[in-house]
Amino acid sequence: xxxxxxxxxxxxxxxxxxxxxxxxxxxxxxxxxxxxxxxxxxxxxxxxxxxxxxxxxxxxxxxxxxxxxxxxxxxxxxxxxxxxxxxxxxxxxxxxxxxxxxxxxxxxxxxxxxxxxxxxxxxxxxxxxxxxxxxxxxxxxxxxxxxxxxxxxxxxxxxxxxxxxxxxxxxxxxxxxxxxxxxxxxxxxxxxxxxxxxxxxxxxxxxxxxxxxxxxxxxxxxxxxxxxxxxxxxxxxxxxxxxxxxxxxxxxxxxxxxxxxxxxxxxxxxxxxxxxxxxxxxxxxxxxxxxxx
Amino acid sequence: xxxxxxxxxxxxxxxxxxxxxxxxxxxxxxxxxxxxxxxxxxxxxxxxxxxxxxxxxxxxxxxxxxxxxxxxxxxxxxxxxxxxxxxxxxxxxxxxxxxxxxxxxxxxxxxxxxxxxxxxxxxxxxxxxxxxxxxxxxxxxxxxxxxxxxxxxxxxxxxxxxxxxxxxxxxxxxxxxxxxxxxxxxxxxxxxxxxxxxxxxxxxxxxxxxxxxxxxxxxxxxxxxxxxxxxxxxxxxxxxxxxxxxxxxxxxxxxxxxxxxxxxxxxxxxxxxxxxxxxxxxxxxxxxxxxxxxxxxxxxxxxxxxxxxxxxxxxx
Numbered sequence: 325x326x327x328x329x330x331x332x333x334x335x336x337x338x339x340x341x342x343x344x345x346x347x348x349x350x351x352x353x354x355x356x357x358x359x360x361x362x363x364x365x366x367x368x369x370x371x372x373x374x375x376x377x378x379x380x381x382x383x384x385x386x387x388x389x390x391x392x393x394x395x396x397x398x399x400x401x402x403x404x405x406x407x408x409x410x411x412x413x414x415x416x417x418x419x420x421x422x423x424x425x426x427x428x429x430x431x432x433x434x435x436x437x438x439x440x441x442x443x444x445x446x447x448x449x450x451x452x453x454x455x456x457x458x459x460x461x462x463x464x465x466x467x468x469x470x471x472x473x474x475x476x477x478x479x480x481x482x483x484x485x486x487x488x489x490x491x492x493x494x495x496x497x498x499x500x501x502x503x504x505x506x507x508x509x510x511x512x513x514x515x516x517x518x519x520x521x522x523x524x525x526x527x528x529x530x531x532x533x534x535x536x537x538x539x540x541x542x543x544x545x546x547x548x549x550x551x552x553x554x555x556x557x558x559x560x561x562x563x564x565x566x567x568x569x570x571x572x573x574x575x576x577x578x579x580x581x582x583x584x585x586x587x588x589x590x591x592x593x594x595x596x597x598x599x600x601x602x603x604x605x606x607x608x609x610x611x612x613x614x615x616x617x
Numbered sequence: 618x619x620x621x622x623x624x625x626x627x628x629x630x631x632x633x634x635x636x637x638x639x640x641x642x643x644x645x646x647x648x649x650x651x652x653x654x655x656x657x658x659x660x661x662x663x664x665x666x667x668x669x670x671x672x673x674x675x676x677x678x679x680x681x682x683x684x685x686x687x688x689x690x691x692x693x694x695x696x697x698x699x700x701x702x703x704x705x706x707x708x709x710x711x712x713x714x715x716x717x718x719x720x721x722x723x724x725x726x727x728x729x730x731x732x733x734x735x736x737x738x739x740x741x742x743x744x745x746x747x748x749x750x751x752x753x754x755x756x757x758x759x760x761x762x763x764x765x766x767x768x769x770x771x772x773x774x775x776x777x778x779x780x781x782x783x784x785x786x787x788x789x790x791x792x793x794x795x796x797x798x799x800x801x802x803x804x805x806x807x808x809x810x811x812x813x814x815x816x817x818x819x820x821x822x823x824x825x826x827x828x829x830x831x832x833x834x835x836x837x838x839x840x841x842x843x844x845x846x847x848x849x850x851x852x853x854x855x856x857x858x859x860x861x862x863x864x865x866x867x868x869x870x871x872x873x874x875x876x877x878x879x880x881x882x883x884x885x886x887x888x889x890x891x892x893x894x895x896x897x898x899x900x901x902x903x904x905x906x907x908x909x910x911x912x913x914x915x916x917x918x919x920x921x922x923x924x925x926x927x928x929x930x931x932x933x
Contacts, residue, residue, distance in 0.1 A: 358736075418907045425907065597740065
């Protein structure tokens with residue numbers, strides 16, 4: 325039983341990271357119906373910005389996280405402006421292929437600049453401590469990841485539910501043309517969505533660095549795909565769905581590696597995706613809507 | 618009658634050109650004028666042609682974005698190697714069974730996933746491709762992640778050339794048949810073609826199975842040339858490689874796919890020492906082609922004698 329709870333805690337912190345990445349996927353999909361393949365790589369860039377902020381400028385971990393969120397927000401807006409905006413009226417397949425291109429570009433541009441070797445996240449920036457509570461050993465990095473993820477999610481909920489920007493985002497995702505008629509600047513709203521989504525991914529990247537203590541240029545691919553699965557699991561386009569999906573994926577993955585074969589860890593994520601797509605493509609939180617011809 | 622005669626003449630001309638090409642390369646190889654480096658690149662080029670033409674059938678002609686082509690390639694490669702190396706069968710049996718098993722894999726994966734549309738389908742095929750890879754990594758019989766080493770080299774120029782021509786002829790004839798018309802109608806407007814009585818699912822699965830079959834053939838040829846196969850070779854980056862060729866050449870143009878496969882292989886060979894730059898170029902090709910010419914360089918036009926004829930006589 326104790327081991328089970330221990331696994332739960334590990335799963336929750338991994339799930340928190342997935343949930344943060346999944347939020348970006350779901351927000352972007354909700355608003356422009358694009359699977360932003362490059363989202364996992366924005367997380368990678370975030371992790372590297374955090375790494376350099378810790379090693380070159382010697383900031384503490386919170387400052388590093390905020391700094392990388394700002395940098396990635398700008399990067400996300402730029403990517404949208406340069407690569408996705410010209411394709412807004414073309415087919416979704418064309419936009420998806422472009423997103424794959426952006427993803428490859430971020431990965432290999434990073435390899436080109438920094439080399440393919442992985443870098444060790446500075447330990448001094450975050451000293452690992454274990455607290456023993458009732459026989460469980462709880463690491464401070466788990467606490468850090470879960471608390472900062474929850475805080476970010478609360479801020480996101482506040483923005484979406486209570487601010488004018490959030491209202492505009494909901495309006496654009498509901499009906500873009502009607503939103504334009506109501507005087508909402510669609511371009512600006514989409515930019516803000518990319519900025520928020522990318523900032524969340526950057527935060528997840530820094531957490532990933534703390535959690536696994538290494539960063540490398542291709543680290544974004546697999547967490548990106550898993551976070552995407554989480555977004556689909558919860559119902560793509562639905563924000564609470566992405567959060568729930570992320571936590572479910574994290575728990576599932578730690579349980580499979582804890583009690584089963586860790587080599588099948590990645591296959592589980594894809595298996596879940598296929599099951600969801602075949603049984604209930606709208607996701608756990610999604611509502612069925614008839615296809616319009 | 619006149620047209621029939623023209624067709625016959627055209628057919629003979631094409632056969633002559635192909636036979637000349639075949640004999641020329643065969644001569645260069647036997648005379649030892651083509652060293653190892655060029656032979657490797659020539660082989661990759663023809664394997665890439667098979668892959669690009671077969672993926673183009675799914676992505677270009679049927680309009681169903683599949684990102685799992687490398688998975689089928691892996692199925693073909695492993696099946697053929699198990700047959701030729703472990704069960705001691707001749708190469709031809711390995712090739713045929715590889716095609717059949719990949720086609721079966723395409724059928725098993727295609728039937729459930731082709732109900733999905735657009736980006737969901739893309740992700741589901743990507744997931745299946747990765748699942749094939751993870752399963753191969755966990756089978757001890759084929760050495761798991763380490764892969765199979767020391768495969769006898771059996772892919773010679775006649776096999777390679779024959780397989781490529783077979784792929785192109787089968788796919789071109791499929792596209793020009795009534796099945797092909799139905800397949801293209803699915804791409805143009807799925808709802809409309811369904812209303813006209815086309816069973817869209819059947820044709821989508823058909824195209825998918827044919828695509829998977831030839832990907833398996835390419836995988837088998839690949840395995841018997843490069844001595845080693847491991848699951849990591851067939852990850853989704855390989856699928857993206859093939860996608861780059863199809864996108865660059867034109868979604869729905871067989872000649873476009875061939876030209877792009879040749880071009881991309883040459884580019885890869887030229888940039889061998891700079892893998893990062895090669896991938897950056899791939900990325901830029903994808904982005905720039907999609908923004909400025911989303912139908913690909915050739916669109917859905919084919920390069921043929923008529924095209925040259927038109928350029929020659931200056932007509933448009």
